[in-house]
Amino acid sequence: MHILVVEDDSTMARHIVHGLTEAGHDVDHVSDGRDMLRAAADDSVDMFVVDRMLPGMDGLSAIQAVRAAGNETPVLILSALGDVDDRVHGLKAGGDDYLVKPFAFSELIARIEALARRAASREVNTSLQVDGLHMNLLARQVFREDIEIDLKPREFQLLEYLMRNAGHVVTRAMLLEAVWHYHFDPQTNVIDVHVSRLRQKIDKGFEQPLIHTVRGIGYVLGTS
Amino acid sequence: MYWAHLRNVWRSTTFLLGLWFMVLFSASVLIIGGFVYRQAMVFLEQELRGTIDLELNQSRQFYLERGEEIFLAEIGGLAELDPPGIYIILDDACQALAGGYKRLDDDESIQEICTGAPETDGWVRFELDIQRGFRAQIPEWDDDVYARIIPIAPNRQLLYGRMGGNIDSAREVVRSALNWGLAAMAVLAILGSFLMAGRIAGRLEQVNRISQEIRLGDLSRRMPQGQGGDEFDRLSGNLNRMLDQIQSLMEGVRSVSDAIAHDLRTPLARLRTRLERLRKAPPDEVKAGVEQSIAETDRMLATFNALLSIAQLEAGSRRTDFADVNMQALMVDIADLYEPVASEKNIELRLEHNAAVSLHGDRNLLFQAICNLVDNAVKYTPEGGRVQIELLRRSDGPRLVVSDSGPGIPPEERERVFERFYRLDAHRESAGNGLGLTLVAAVAKLHDSRVDMGDNEPGLRVVWDLPRSGSRA
Numbered sequence: 001m002h003i004l005v006v007e008d009d010s011t012m013a014r015h016i017v018h019g020l021t022e023a024g025h026d027v028d029h030v031s032d033g034r035d036m037l038r039a040a041a042d043d044s045v046d047m048f049v050v051d052r053m054l055p056g057m058d059g060l061s062a063i064q065a066v067r068a069a070g071n072e073t074p075v076l077i078l079s080a081l082g083d084v085d086d087r088v089h090g091l092k093a094g095g096d097d098y099l100v101k102p103f104a105f106s107e108l109i110a111r112i113e114a115l116a117r118r119a120a121s122r123e124v125n126t127s128l129q130v131d132g133l134h135m136n137l138l139a140r141q142v143f144r145e146d147i148e149i150d151l152k153p154r155e156f157q158l159l160e161y162l163m164r165n166a167g168h169v170v171t172r173a174m175l176l177e178a179v180w181h182y183h184f185d186p187q188t189n190v191i192d193v194h195v196s197r198l199r200q201k202i203d204k205g206f207e208q209p210l211i212h213t214v215r216g217i218g219y220v221l222g223t224s
Numbered sequence: 225m226y227w228a229h230l231r232n233v234w235r236s237t238t239f240l241l242g243l244w245f246m247v248l249f250s251a252s253v254l255i256i257g258g259f260v261y262r263q264a265m266v267f268l269e270q271e272l273r274g275t276i277d278l279e280l281n282q283s284r285q286f287y288l289e290r291g292e293e294i295f296l297a298e299i300g301g302l303a304e305l306d307p308p309g310i311y312i313i314l315d316d317a318c319q320a321l322a323g324g325y326k327r328l329d330d331d332e333s334i335q336e337i338c339t340g341a342p343e344t345d346g347w348v349r350f351e352l353d354i355q356r357g358f359r360a361q362i363p364e365w366d367d368d369v370y371a372r373i374i375p376i377a378p379n380r381q382l383l384y385g386r387m388g389g390n391i392d393s394a395r396e397v398v399r400s401a402l403n404w405g406l407a408a409m410a411v412l413a414i415l416g417s418f419l420m421a422g423r424i425a426g427r428l429e430q431v432n433r434i435s436q437e438i439r440l441g442d443l444s445r446r447m448p449q450g451q452g453g454d455e456f457d458r459l460s461g462n463l464n465r466m467l468d469q470i471q472s473l474m475e476g477v478r479s480v481s482d483a484i485a486h487d488l489r490t491p492l493a494r495l496r497t498r499l500e501r502l503r504k505a506p507p508d509e510v511k512a513g514v515e516q517s518i519a520e521t522d523r524m525l526a527t528f529n530a531l532l533s534i535a536q537l538e539a540g541s542r543r544t545d546f547a548d549v550n551m552q553a554l555m556v557d558i559a560d561l562y563e564p565v566a567s568e569k570n571i572e573l574r575l576e577h578n579a580a581v582s583l584h585g586d587r588n589l590l591f592q593a594i595c596n597l598v599d600n601a602v603k604y605t606p607e608g609g610r611v612q613i614e615l616l617r618r619s620d621g622p623r624l625v626v627s628d629s630g631p632g633i634p635p636e637e638r639e640r641v642f643e644r645f646y647r648l649d650a651h652r653e654s655a656g657n658g659l660g661l662t663l664v665a666a667v668a669k670l671h672d673s674r675v676d677m678g679d680n681e682p683g684l685r686v687v688w689d690l691p692r693s694g695s696r697a
Binding site: 100102103104154180182183184185186187188189190193194197215216 | 515518519522525526528529530557560561562564565568587588591592595599603655657
């Protein structure tokens with residue numbers, strides 16, 4: 001995936017470029033909003049990672065300009081705590097996700113990949129399938145190896161999000177945001193208990209566990 | 225040293241004010257004095273005229289009864305008996321015939337006086353030259369004479385005059401009193417203004433000096449404050465209270481930075497030790513060690529993020545995301561989020577809400593703050609206990625109550641738990657960064673409300689009185 005990092009702080013930019021390159025992406029870096037607009041014009045970029053505070057043209061204006069030109073490339077906004085809180089402004093301006101600095105790098109990668117998948121699967125699914133786990137989104141039913149699993153609404157939403165991001169790590173903050181629609185990083189084990197309940201229902205009695213804990217980061221669904 | 229400020233007194237506001245008051249006061253004294261003087265003069269003159277009329281009447285009676293011969297003979301004697309008086313008999317042509325006219329300059333002058341008399345109803349006023357008179361030794365004769373000329377018989381007029389001695393001396397007394405009085409007042413006013421200005425300048429100088437000392441770093445100094453309760457004492461009192469506040473704020477900042485340094489030094493030291501050990505560890509241990517180190521770093525990052533969020537909340541700059549929040553739905557979400565954690569510990573988690581409550585606020589922050597309260601309740605309540613979340617609608621705004629059957633918080637520590645990194649000794653070993661309740665307090669403050677810790681007998685009862693949805697501060 002071709003990612004363009006728009007960040008004026010050179011240390012931060014080097015850090016992000018290095019990390020994303022290691023994760024297997026093709027990364028370019030520019031340091032202001034005008035360069036971002038120029039890069040957006042040639043359509044080769046798959047995702048923008050944009051710092052909100054930029055010299056010259058600020059991040060939000062640049063994103064608005066990109067959207068105004070009809071470019072629907074996903075945008076992840078980075079913002080330093082201490083700026084006026086503007087998650088909503090950022091998202092209104094056309095950002096697709098929002099991450100506050102300082103952040104754990106794993107969180108950044110997880111969010112970038114989730115965004116990419118969301119962009120790839122814009123079509124409406126009526127069912128999801130992951131390694132013998134089948135979810136019927138219309139009937140709200142879940143089967144594993146043809147055995148129906150009875151899930152509560154929240155568990156269903158959790159599993160849906162995990163399945164949509166199968167094979168990729170999702171963080172606790174991402175789960176809280178996707179299922180409960182509140183945006184903050186839960187520092188406690190509330191989410192873990194929900195996931196372990198879900199795990200009980202999904203994995204109990206099966207040889208191969210599907211839900212895996214990624215230490216210090218979050219969870220991943222899949223056999224591998 | 226103390227009097228050094230006196231050279232500034234001449235320029236001081238108080239001194240100038242004193243002088244202005246002196247001018248105003250002098251003017252009013254002059255006006256009052258002038259009025260009194262005039263009234264006194266009028267009164268004294270009327271009295272003198274009364275005496276003159278009385279004497280003239282008696283003399284005419286005497287003239288008419290005894291005849292001119294005897295009257296003229298007596299006139300000299302009368303003048304002897306009545307030193308300030310003067311009798312003159314004149315004919316219709318104003319020729320002096322007898323009496324004390326010799327005391328006047330000459331016959332022409334008495335004639336002149338007499339000729340003008342009918343126009344003023346007989347009243348005349350003239351000067352008497354004492355040097356020519358026979359009673360030059362009597363000082364009060366050096367004066368105007370008030371006199372009246374009346375006809376007493378055909379071709380006969382009588383002049384009776386009196387020295388205006390009383391009037392003149394009264395005039396003198398009043399004048400000198402006014403002059404001396406004004407002079408004394410000026411001296412007193414200048415002296416008084418000077419002393420007053422000196423006193424005020426002295427007290428201000430003290431305030432100035434102490435302010436400077438405080439500015440130079442001695443924050444423990446305080447303004448002198450008398451018992452009098454005058455405006456200077458009140459000023460000093462207010463300044464002192466302000467200084468107390470500044471000092472406690474500065475101590476607060478210091479203790480916060482101390483707490484941060486202390487609480488972050490421990491994990492950093494731990495991290496360093498682990499990395500040190502990993503340098504020589506076999507490869508299979510390295511991976512686990514790095515994982516642990518990353519987790520440790522993440523916890524520290526989370527702590528810093530929490531500190532920054534709290535600082536930002538306390539600065540009150542995060543109201544951009546305020547909107548109407550459906551509190552009932554939010555409570556349902558919280559109960560839903562915490563139900564598994566609670567049931568895992570066999571804790572009964574109950575939600576009670578008696579009405580729909582909407583609030584103007586930040587949905588994410590309110591959720592996070594209430595989560596922190598419920599999280600604490602579930603964490604510290606022993607297995608098989610009870611946690612209750614209530615949302616009540618009251619006339620002065622919604623009330624949120626989180627109560628549990630846990631160990632509670634001792635009364636003396638109920639305020640301190642809101643401080644950064646403050647943790648009860650009993651919970652020091654459990655998970656947490658000691659910032660949860662600090663965030664709750666900051667969110668409450670951002671929403672113009674406060675959170676109070678109470679006793680649930682047994683357990684903790686946290687009461688959060690939220691503002692009415694109408695108030696959008």
